[in-house]
Amino acid sequence: MARTTTDGAAVPEPRAAGIKDVAAAAGVSLGTVSNVxxxxxxxxxxxxxxxxxxxxxLKFVRNETARQLRAGRSxxxxxxxxxxxxxxxxxxxxxxxxxxxxADLSLFLCNSANRAERERDYLSRLEQQRVQxxxxxxxxxxxxxxxxxxxxxxxxxxxxxxxxxGDHCSVAVDDVLGGRLAVQHLLELGHRRVAFIGGPDALGxxxxxxxxxxxxxxxxxxxxxxxxxxxxxxxxxxxxRTAGQRLAGLPSSLRPTxxxxxxxxLALGLLQTCVSLRLRVPDDLxxxxxxxxxxxxxxxxxxxxxxxxxxxxxxxxxELLLQETTDPGHEHQQVVxxxxxxxxxxxxxxx
Numbered sequence: 001m002a003r004t005t006t007d008g009a010a011v012p013e014p015r016a017a018g019i020k021d022v023a024a025a026a027g028v029s030l031g032t033v034s035n036v037x038x039x040x041x042x043x044x045x046x047x048x049x050x051x052x053x054x055x056x057x058l059k060f061v062r063n064e065t066a067r068q069l070r071a072g073r074s075x076x077x078x079x080x081x082x083x084x085x086x087x088x089x090x091x092x093x094x095x096x097x098x099x100x101x102x103a104d105l106s107l108f109l110c111n112s113a114n115r116a117e118r119e120r121d122y123l124s125r126l127e128q129q130r131v132q133x134x135x136x137x138x139x140x141x142x143x144x145x146x147x148x149x150x151x152x153x154x155x156x157x158x159x160x161x162x163x164x165x166g167d168h169c170s171v172a173v174d175d176v177l178g179g180r181l182a183v184q185h186l187l188e189l190g191h192r193r194v195a196f197i198g199g200p201d202a203l204g205x206x207x208x209x210x211x212x213x214x215x216x217x218x219x220x221x222x223x224x225x226x227x228x229x230x231x232x233x234x235x236x237x238x239x240x241r242t243a244g245q246r247l248a249g250l251p252s253s254l255r256p257t258x259x260x261x262x263x264x265x266l267a268l269g270l271l272q273t274c275v276s277l278r279l280r281v282p283d284d285l286x287x288x289x290x291x292x293x294x295x296x297x298x299x300x301x302x303x304x305x306x307x308x309x310x311x312x313x314x315x316x317x318x319e320l321l322l323q324e325t326t327d328p329g330h331e332h333q334q335v336v337x338x339x340x341x342x343x344x345x346x347x348x349x350x351x
Contacts, residue, residue, distance in 0.1 A: 017058035025054035037062060076106045077318065078126045079159070080119060080136040084111030086235065086265060087293040088310060089137065092159060095314025096135060103322055105132065114139055114203075114234070123149050133321040135159050135314075141170075141204065155324040159317045161204055162334055169324065171317040171335045175205050178306040178339035179212025182260045182288040183227075185304070185341055187220045189348065191258040191286060197243045197270060198262025199231040206235075206262045209290060213260055228256050235262060240269020247285075248277055257285065258347075264289035264296045267303050271346070275300060286347040302344035304351070309337050 023033045028051060035042045036051045043051070054060075079096050081089040093109055100107045108131065112119035116139045123145055126134055133155040138146060141161040150156045150168060158170040186194055196213050198206045210229075217227050230246055232239035240261065247255065247270075261267035267289030274281050281287055281301045289296055292307035316335055324330045343351045 017060045019060075021058055022051060022054045022060050025058060026051045074130050074132060075104070076108055076129065076131045077321065078108040078110060078122075078131045078134050079314075080110045080112055080122050080126075080134065080138075082112060082114055082137040082139065082160075083235070084109075084113070086263070087295065088263070088291045088308070091293070091310035092137075092314040092317075095311035095316075096318045097314075098311070099315045099318035099322065112139060116140065116143065119143075120145050127152055127154055133157070133325050135317050135321060137161060140202075155321055157317045157321045157324070159313060162336070166332060166334070169317075169320040169332045169334070171313050171320065171337075173308045173313070173337045173339050175208035175339075176212040176215070178290060178308075179209035179260070180216045181212070181339065181341045182209075182290065182306050183213040183216035184219075185343065185347065186258040186260065186286060186288060187216060187222075189258075189286065191256075192222065193226050193228065193254075193256045193258075195228045195230050195243075195247055195256040195259040196262075197230045197232060197240065197247075197259055197266050198235065199239075200233060201231065203235075209260075209262050228254075230259075232262075232266065235265055237265045237269040237272070240266035240271075241273045242269075244270040244273025244277075248273065248279065258282075258287070259285060260288045260290075262290055264291045264293045264303060264305055267305070267346075268295060268299060271299055271301060271303065282345070282347050282349070288347060292342050296342075297344065299346070301346050302351075304344045304347040305342055307340045307342050313337065 019030060019033050023030050032043060033051055036048050040048055077100050079093055083089055097107050110122040119139055127149060135157050137160045138158060141158050141163040146156060147167055156168050158168050160172055162170045162172050183194055196210050201207060213227055214224060230243045232243055259270060261270060267287050270287055271281060274285055279285055289303045289305040292305040296303040296305045320333060345351050
């Protein structure tokens with residue numbers, strides 16, 4: 001709203017100082033001010049100090065948007081995460097931010113909330129903003145919209161998944177191995193009937209972790225029926241609590257003595273249900289989670305979990321993206337990290 005005087009006359013808003021105002025106040029050319037802003041090493045310390053003093057006096061704020069439009073590219077990276085409520089993805093984002101800071105770039109965070117339509121909308125907006133590159137944990141790593149974005153000249157790196165086409169760089173963890181490690185641990189403790197809690201099945205991470213669990217069962221001479229599927233609609237604490245109620249409602253002869261959850265949020269929800277029903281963990285039910293978020297170690301019963309190098313995932317993905325934006329000879333890479341099982345009290349006393 002415009003300001004007015006006591007008699008109702010409009011008072012124009014003060015105009016923001018521009019580069020010409022700075023040059024006039026400092027008594028230098030426009031080119032000198034431009035050099036102070038973009039190439040300060042080309043300006044003598046004395047002249048640079050005069051220009052900086054004029055900027056401070058005039059409260060000059062650089063118009064970064066205009067500069068980026070002239071250059072045809074912004075100094076912004078974006079990370080489209082799958083689920084902003086999951087601490088795993090915010091930890092990955094911290095790794096991305098570490099690399100962006102070192103490259104003097106800003107980072108936009110977007111949350112698709114596991115919705116393909118919202119993901120498409122974000123990719124379209126980021127393209128309009130001329131971001132320098134996009135990192136994404138996609139709903140579907142082979143969705144055509146990813147190839148379309150890259151075809152429009154915006155480098156794109158897939159995080160926590162691998163695409164089948166090889167048209168993008170990707171950074172992921174071997175989730176099949178992770179699932180296998182989790183269930184092998186439970187089998188080594190003597191469990192022979194294990195619940196797998198996770199979903200929806202459309203998520204590749206869930207499918208891979210379940211596949212690893214099945215491989216461990218097979219290697220132990222057990223059949224698919226010994227892995228009891230309790231499918232969830234989301235990877236959330238609430239869904240973990242609901243799965244716990246379903247598990248507790250099974251006949252004692254069919255009830256698993258251990259559970260492998262597709263992520264730590266589900267495992268925390270399951271643990272909450274066990275506490276409310278006075279089921280002892282790990283005596284009545286051993287629990288393994290996945291991701292090893294900070295809350296896993298701090299739970300009422302510290303959770304055994306499959307650890308992913310979360311910040312390293314983000315940093316490595318960002319470094320690959322920066323390579324692609326600066327190196328004409330860049331070749332796409334698919335980096336796969338090895339997961340690690342961290343054993344705590346939810347599976348073994350004294351751990």
